[in-house]
Amino acid sequence: MPQTAQTARITLSPDWPHQVKAPGTHDWERSAARWLRDLLPARYSGYSTLTRHPVLLARHAQLQVQHEIRAVRVALHTSRQELPALGVAEAVIENAIRMYAVEVEQLNRLARGIRLVGEALQR
Secondary structure (H helix, E strand, C coil), X not given: CCCCHHHHHHHCCCCCCCCCCCCCCCCHHHHXXXXXXXXXXXXXXXXXXXXXXXXXXXXXXXXXXXXXXHHHHHHHHHHHHHCHHXXXXXXHHHHHHHHHHHHHHHHHHHHHHHHHHHHHHHX
16 A cells, blocks of 8 residues: 555654655565664574564664663763873863764664654554
C-alpha cells in the first residue's frame, strides 16, 4: 500500500533517521532494526532476543544512548577540574570541552530519532 502524504509529514520529522525507511513502506521495519542494531555495541548482535524483537531493540538503544549522554555530560562538566591534574594542556582541555558539547547535541538528536522509530514500531 503506498504511503500517503499525510503519513510522510507525521513520521518523517527532521529527527527521523535518514537510514530508516518511512513507516508503512516496504521493508521499513527491517531498515529500522538494522539502524538500531548499528547503534549498539557489536556484542549485542549475538542476542537473538534483541535482534528478533525490534521494539525491544529500540528500547535498549534508547537506554544505551541515555547512558552515553550521561557519560559525556560528566566528562564535559569535570574536564576543567580533572584534566589539568592529568597533565593535559589548557588548549587541549578547551578542544575537549567543545568536542563533548558537540557530542551531547549529536547524542540528543540520535535519542530523538530512536524515540521516533520506537514509537513507530509500536504502532
